[in-house]
Amino acid sequence: MLSGWFIAIVATAYLGLLFAVARFGDARADAGKSIISANVYALSLAVYCTSWTFYGSVGRATSGGLSFLTIYLGPTLMLLCVGVIIKMIRISKAQRITSIADFIASRYGKSQLLAGMVTVIAVIGVVPYIALQLKAMAASVDVLLDHSGSSVEVWGLDSTFLMAVVLAFFSILFGTRHLDATERHEGMVAAVAFESVVKIVAFMAVGLFVTYGMYGGLGDLFLRAAESPELGRLLQLDSSRAGTWTALIVLSGLAIIFLPRQFQIIVVENVDESHLKRAVWLFPLYLLLINIFVLPLALGGLLHFGGQGVNPDTFVLTLPLARGAEALALLAFIGGLSAATGMVIVETIALSTMVCNDLVMPILLRSTGKFVEKRNDLSGLLIGIRRAAIALILLLGYIYFRAAGEAYALVGIGLISFAAVAQFAPAMFGGMYWKQGTRAGAVAGLLSGFVVWLYTLLLPSFAKSGWMPSGFVENGLFGIGWLKAQALFGLSGLDEISHCLWWSMLANIGAYVAVSLNSRPDAVEASQAERFVDVFRFDARNTEARLWRGKASPDALVQLLERFLGAARARQQLATYASSRRATDWRSLPADADFVQFAEAELAGAIGSASARVMVASVAQEEDLGLEEVLDILDEATQVRAHSRELEAKQQELEAATAELREANERLRELDRMKDDFISTVTHELRTPLTSIRALSEMLHEDPRLELAARTRFLSIIVNEAERLTRLINQILDMAKLESGRAEWTTGEVDLGEVARESMASVEQLFREKDVALSGDIPESGPVVLADRDRLTQVMINLLSNAVKFVPGGEGKVHVKLGTAAGLVRVEVRDNGPGLTAEESSVIFEKFRQGGNTMTDKPQGTGLGLPISRQIVEYFGGNLWVESAPGAGANFIFTVPLPAPEE
Amino acid sequence: MVKRANPTRQRLAALGLLGVPLLTYPLLSLPGGEVAGIPATYLYLFGIWAGLIALAAWVAERRGS
Missing domain, CATH: 1.10.287.130 (Signal transduction histidine kinase, dimerisation/phosphotransfer (DHp) domain)
Structure with a gap:
């Protein structure tokens, strides 16, 4: 039996566990043993899956069938563009970027105006989204208590408010540990990764229970659904909504990197670029798994509660409860809780950094200069502002949740938020890949996109909630028909999200490009554009120093650092910097461009690039280099x-x-x-x-x-x-002569048989003197080749006289054989002498190498005969070699090619 | 010193570009009816999705990439 008390204890225990995980993560980080591995990083990205996924997907599936999948297909495709994300990470590390507002502001000349604009858009777009999480938590508690029959107020205080307080406490504890916002919050990331595991386990458990416990598996569920025409519709895609399908993929693809919490997790909290290699497939796999049972759950809920008016958004809880599986319902409740808390924690931390650095600081530095100047140490103030911002954002979310209640403005906010942050896309992508994009262009683009979004999406959602007259939606502003908020210029037939995306992107991109092309960047913008677009090639060492010229007093800079970072931290950073420049003490360093850069970067990490630039400019006399x-x-x-x-x-x-x-x-x-x-x-x-x-x-x-x-x-x-x-x-x-190519050749038709016979005749005397038998196997009219007759005779005589030299007198035999094969004339001179070893067979063709033992025997030739013969034969395109083995005689063979047959 | 485009990143980006037409209309209207009691569209979407993930895992986790 689930009682309010029991639920309260379980929820408290779960949050306690979360604190423990975060504590552990931070302790390990402090000890230098980070637990943020590639897997943890990939899992922490799943902060994308909020309670809107956990409860809302099933609700969406009951009305739109498979179209809820687009919200997860877009991120899958976007993540595959690893190059874009790595570039964002690289730029952020180099420029000490603390948030997406800081990123855009820094790119366009460290503009406070842009930083503020982005922050305002993000807060307006995202605070209702936080409210939605609170609402989901409240609704889930209601469902559990309702079914347990004890709907008494347990805490005396509103449970959702309590929950918001705990979350604010968590975010303050683990999200504002360091003043330097570029430093990572490893405890928070660990907790978020842990929550990702909890929510997928819980959701899949419910999915398996419903699909295989309540029904006979996927096939059974689909079969039953197909029997009802109304449910059968959910199983098929509606191709008339093809435009919406694509628009939602684009929208969610942009949201996965531009939602403040996603930017925080993907970029700011990234420990190692190589972790992306894991995230690129593990995170999509997570999305796939958490979505497999969404449609079955929706169908199961509709089949089970058909017509009972149960809110489809609560099917994840009500289905197990309907079967009395209270433990499973409790697990699902914890899963939903983790989905909501993870989102709220990271989102408030990201937003608080933006609010503090990009809204409050500029105002403080500008309007109450004296107040700020009087304080010696501002680091405490800064942390205080961040903490207050966290509390304030959560309070805003809570108020919005209370005010909106069941209003449409809350239910539809997921995609409305996505459309808001999509407005950052042109300025972001343009900033990373297009040097010509200017501040004026970015301001114009953001402003027009935001206004269109406001008019076509947010205000109509207010109107639908009954908070304002809906005349501008139904009849157009001032009754002008083509100003109808959701059919602008008569563009109808689209759903409201696609309609807003189409018009706002047209306005945003159009204004960004048109104004950029017609404005000139100032010097800071131009150099920032170079640093962003060429981040992989920018030669910081040689260029940075030349981009800043002026006078600065080291004392003033150090004082500035101490005031914003706190004395201890400032001295620590200065010491690290000094050792990087191989100086023992930072006091001995000149206040040169490099020093100023260092100071500005340190400040940027704490108060954002725009404010950092203003502060450094206030103590250093920078010479304006001018655009040229x-x-x-x-x-x-x-x-x-x-x-x-x-x-x-x-x-x-x-x-x-x-x-x-x-x-x-x-x-x-x-x-x-x-x-x-x-x-x-x-x-x-x-x-x-x-x-x-x-x-x-x-x-x-x-x-x-x-x-x-x-x-x-x-x-x-x-x-x-x-x-x-x-x-x-x-x-x-x-x-x-042969070697130098100066030999004279007289080439003509030569009858090789005749040459062989003549040669044999001319050495006949030698053979007779040594009593060696000479025989021949030569055709009557031998083959005719193109060669030099005298040279071939020389080869023939050389081979014959070699043979007679080495065969024993009396029983020696030399046989000459002539034949043609494969376009070659082949002449063999075979003897029955002592034969040659394999080694000898190759060296005898070298100059002055003679057969027999030259050390003991009297030399019998010049040692040049065979090399010369080989040169001659090769000159006519043939070959000369020997086939022999010791004791088996030697067979000297040469070939000469036959002339090509005439056509 | 001359920066060569990273082949792993290019392969992954190509996978992403391949995914766009596979997961949007008009290709999405091709699967119809059902296979073994499960709607073909459901199988198609999850199948292509799983395929992309498997390929991405293979490309990203290969040794020496």
Whole structure:
């Protein structure tokens, strides 16, 4: 049995748990052991799912079928544009952005006006949304108590008010811990992630219970629904509402990044850009899971309570209660509570920062300058303002909830809020991607978009609630027909949200672009545009220092910091800054541009960029650089960037060229070494015959009485050696000619068979002397090739004389075979000599390598025959190689291509 | 130094662009009737949605991306 007391205890216990989680998160953050992982970040994004999702989706599904899904499909698609979000995060970190108002103001020249405008739009658009959360909490308590039969007032005080007080307390405790609003609130994020888990578990539990406990599963539910024409309609999409479908996807896609609480969670609370990689799919998965049972719940509720007048927004609670599953209903209540509290906490924190920095501070600094000046330490005041803002926003929400009650203005507020924050889109996207967008353009765009939104959406919702006359909706303002609020210029046939989105975007984008193109930015705007649009390329080190010129007193700056940050924090930040500039003490630092930038950035984190700029300007005499000079500096920076890119390209080319040169040099050195080797080998080869000629000649010369026989023998050796010398020199010359390409060739038709036969005939004597058998297998009229006849004969004779040299006398056999195959003439000279090893088979084609053991045996050739032969054969497009194994003889083969057949 | 466009981001953005026509009209009016008792539109929407999420997870969590 659920009693008021019991519910109160459970709710209190749950909130206590929430405090504990947040406390734990903060304690871990203070200890430097952050618990914000990629998963926690992704889950905290689900603060998007408020009680409007938890209870309202089912309600929407009972009237619009599947169209509630658009609210979750838009965010899925938007998140996939990770590049946009990363750019937002990067800019915010670089510029110490504290809120979406600060983002827009900072981009357009740190304008206080813009910051204030965005804040006002956000507050007007979002406070009713907070009221909606309070209403949902109140309604859920009512449902539970109603069914338990004890509708007594338990607390003496209004329970919703109590709840709002607790939430304000929570937000103040965990949302205003640091003065620096750019610092993260890890405890708050942890609590929000925790709440995301609670609400999805609760919702899916109810979904499973209804689908599989009360009905026979999805198929059964859909089948029963299809039987009733009214419910059957919900199962099909209504293609006449195609425009609305797309408009809602666009709207929710914008809301996921521009709602103040979403900007807070996605951008300000982001610890690590890489967490987005997880969020990009985990958060959509969360959305998908929480939506699977929405339609089944809606159908189940309609089937079960058909005609009993139960509010569809409470089906999540009433369905389990109808079956007596009170524990489940309680779980659902906790889920709804977590959905509402998460939203309220983050939204109030985000809004309070905006209200404090962008509304209250500018007014304080301007109007009561003296009051502010008298106070030495303003940090306490700042925190106080934020806390008061949180309380005030919640109070506003509560008042709105009380005033609106069941009015239409509250029920429809979800999408109305979305449409309000969508007005930030042109200024935001334009600011990130279009340097020409100006402050005047942003102001004009925001203002026109906001006015259209007010006239076509918010005021009509007031009129529907009966708070103001509805004449402007039904008949048009002043009775002018084309000013009808929801059929502007006669544009009808759209639903109110699409109608507002279409007109407000037209006005907003149109004004933004038109005014931007017709206005000139001032110097600050121009430099901020560069810092935002080119955030990934902006060369802060070299450009920042040149964008600020003036005189500043370090004491005045430090004093400023101490007043706004508090003395302790200011000194801590100054010390960190000093060490980043490699100075031991900040007092030794000059008050240069860099110092001023640092001071302004620190202040921006605390009071927003617009106020920070005003404060720094009040103590530093900044020289106005003027637009022209700023543009020059920025152009120069761009050029330097382009130059450095060019330089880099040049350098790469140079490196490539150097590598090539080095390689060429290596090759040359190698060739040089080879030449040296060649010369020393040649000299050695020449000296051997010369030495023997000289020795024998000296003997003949010195001993005239030498016997005739010996004399004849000596002379014949001398003649042989001289011949060898001549041959060697001829071959060296021949080789040199071939290698340098200066050899003379006379190419003509050559009958290879004839060449082979003639060569065999000319070496016949040699074979006969050594008693070696020479046989041939040569066709009668051999194949004709295009070549130099004498050169081919040279190759043939070389191969034959090599063969006869190495075969043993008496039993040696040499066989010549000639055939054609595959367009080639193949000539083989096979012997039955000692054969060659694999290694020898390759080296014998190198210069001066001779067959046999050159260390012990007398050299039998010049060592140039085979290299020359190979050069000749290759010149005619053929090949020369040897197939051999030790002990199995050698088979020297060369090929010459046959001439291409004539067409 | 020359910044190359991040391929993972480009793949994800391409997925997003693919999702737009798949999840809006006129393609949305294609599925009709029902499959195994469940309306085809319901299956189509959740199927495409789950497919996009699965692809995004694959692209984002791949090693070396």
